[in-house]
Amino acid sequence: MGLKGQAALVGAAQYKPEKYSSAPRMFHLEQVADLAIQALDDAGLSLADVDGLITVGPQFHEAGMFVPAMAGEYLGVRLNFAEVVDLGGASSVGMVWRAAAAIELGMCDTVVCVIPARMAPTAPHDDHIAEVMKASRYGGHSTRFGAPEAEMDLPYGHMAQNTGYAMIAQRYAAVHGYDxxxxxxxxxxxxxxxxxxxxxxxxxxxxxxxxxxxxxxxxxxxxxxxxxxPVAGGAAVVVTRADKARSCNHRxxxxxxxxxxxxxxxxxxxxxxxxxxxxxxxxxxxxxxxxxxxxxxxxxxxxxxxxxxxxxxxxxxxxxxxxxxxxxxxxxxxxxxxxxxxxxxxxxxxxxxxxxxxxxxxxxxxxxxxxxxxxxxxxxxxxxxxxxxxxxxxxxxxxxxxxx
Known part of the structure; x- marks a missing residue:
């Protein structure tokens, strides 16, 4: 059971990382289009080949829900497979295997997996992005009423990523030693x-x-x-059927x-x-x-x-x-x-x-x-x-x- 190698990565694009700044950036939808087209060009494919799209949540500036539909509409493609992956730093790996699985199941032929750059709030009323940025200051922990970490972690100083990984490192030192x-x-x-x-x-x-x-x-x-x-940047990859991949630009x-x-x-x-x-x-x-x-x-x-x-x-x-x-x-x-x-x-x-x-x-x-x-x-x-x-x-x- 599992993947049979009938889906392949064929193209990619990514922005050169840069320090965060207040300089105006492309909106997320514009980044999705830009990265997708660059990745498709790299593969030797076009938007006409795309019938699957995977992106991430919940960071989109333009909407907090129905993101794949909105992005697909913006790209002018009709999707047989659409997905949002919310696994933090594991999202990219999760996107690739979901795309491959959907292709092997015959649900779609070519999937763009795209992650735009995180943006700072652009206006005082932009509550959604402001909430995402606030959570980022606490290492992704939710500060909402009822969230376990809001009650049991944050008040006791366990916030952001550094404390958690330091705790793991200290535990490793205690059990296995530390060099x-x-x-x-x-x-x-x-x-x-x-x-x-x-x-x-x-x-x-x-x-x-x-x-x-x-x-x-x-x-x-x-x-x-x-x-x-942490720096600003975005990336996209293209996954397609293995038989279709043979006619792409690269191995x-x-x-x-x-x-x-x-x-x-x-x-x-x-x-x-x-x-x-x-x-x-x-x-x-x-x-x-x-x-x-x-x-x-x-x-x-x-x-x-x-x-x-x-x-x-x-x-x-x-x-x-x-x-x-x-x-x-x-x-x-x-x-x-x-x-x-x-x-x-x-x-x-x-x-x-x-x-x-x-x-x-x-x-x-x-x-x-x-x-x-x-x-x-x-x-x-x-x-x-x-x-x-x-x-x-x-x-x-x-x-x-x-x-x-």
């Missing part, structure tokens, strides 16, 4: 990759382990250079394995903070693909924090539980190394473009498999593992991608 220098190497190696990616936010700005360890402590034991820098990238797992909203309620959702998700994804972690030619792992990467490596099966620090010390994660990971720089150095942040991992896997990664191109590039993470290790998903 700050080994963790710093994640940030350093990914910055090396970013320095070979002109689109990256930190292109041309290398760092050392000493730089990471000397950076400001934000939430013990997490330091500034171990935490993503088709088949979706052969997928899964997701949603565990809790807040780590407050996790039975074990170190048993993350990426474990069951990755096991099912690998089983579906018939490949093992050791078979992968690259890993594009969601990296909002260095501790996220360690737990993902362990729970996805790249190393045993509790051996993450040893794995970090023994491997080179640059595109030149023995375990190429986040070869575009990861979100730590490419930049975390809001909900579109996870799409950077999908697009890097696509470009690597297609042989379009420029000077950071891998020699072996047929199989990729991609992960997505939403919330504080709350919801995670995995993809196994293979070149056709």
């Amino acid at each position: 700050a220098a080994a963790l710093a190497r994640i940030a350093v190696d990914q910055r090396f990759n970013a320095c070979h990616n002109p689109q990256a936010m930190f292109y041309g700005q290398p760092i050392t382990v000493e730089d990471v360890l000397a950076s400001r402590m934000v939430a013990e034991p997490l330091r500034m250079l171990e935490i993503v820098m 088709a990238v088949k979706v052969i394995g997928c899964a997701e797992h949603v565990q809790t909203k807040s780590p407050t309620y996790a039975a074990d903070m170190l048993a993350t959702p990426i474990g069951p998700a990755s096991r099912r994804a690998f089983a579906m693909s018939a490949y093992k972690p050791a078979d992968m030619h690259m890993a594009q792992i969601y990296d909002c924090y260095t501790i996220t990467v360690v737990l993902s490596l362990e729970d996805a099966g790249f190393c045993a539980k509790g051996e993450g620090m040893k794995f970090l010390r023994e491997h080179d994660f640059t595109f030149k190394g023995n375990f190429p990971m986040n070869t575009h720089g990861g979100q730590l150095s490419f930049g975390q473009t809001g909900s579109a942040g996870g799409m950077t991992q999908v697009i890097e896997a696509l470009h690597q498999i297609q042989g379009r990664a420029g000077e950071r191109q891998l020699a072996r590039h047929d199989l990729a593992y991609v992960s997505g993470t939403g919330g504080v290790m709350s919801e995670q998903g995995a993809l196994i991608l293979q070149g056709a």
Whole structure:
């Protein structure tokens, strides 16, 4: 049971990440159209081919509901499949497998998965966007009456993402030990990759382990250079039938394995903070693909924090539980190394473009498999593992991608 590789990623587009500013931006619908057309052009397809659309909620400026219908109308396409995915940083992975599944079921032929950039409120009366931005200040926690975190988390200082991930890191240290220098190497190696990616936010700005360890402590034991820098940006990918993909501009990238797992909203309620959702998700994804972690030619792992990467490596099966620090010390994660990971720089150095942040991992896997990664191109590039993470290790998903 599962995907049969009858759907493939064929094109992508993303905005170069940039710092948030008050400068006027395109409205979300305009971004959807712009990104969709760019991604379709990249694939060698057009809007006439599109009969499926997936986007994210709840960040649209123009409406809080009926978003796919509104976007489809704006694009001038009729949709046989329409979806909104609300899984935070796991949304991109979730979009891709939903598109592939819908295509394999015969519901549609070509799906655009698009995430526009988050926008600041443009007017005092823009209550919906203001509410989204307010929630963002609290790390996605709801401040509404009746929400468990509004009563049990926020009043006691457990707010935003840093506190939750710091708590997980402290728990890891208590159970398995902690090697700050080994963790710093994640940030350093990914910055090396970013320095070979002109689109990256930190292109041309290398760092050392000493730089990471000397950076400001934000939430013990997490330091500034171990935490993503939120930036503005958007992204889109195109998924189509495998037979149709053969006539596209670039090598088709088949979706052969997928899964997701949603565990809790807040780590407050996790039975074990170190048993993350990426474990069951990755096991099912690998089983579906018939490949093992050791078979992968690259890993594009969601990296909002260095501790996220360690737990993902362990729970996805790249190393045993509790051996993450040893794995970090023994491997080179640059595109030149023995375990190429986040070869575009990861979100730590490419930049975390809001909900579109996870799409950077999908697009890097696509470009690597297609042989379009420029000077950071891998020699072996047929199989990729991609992960997505939403919330504080709350919801995670995995993809196994293979070149056709």
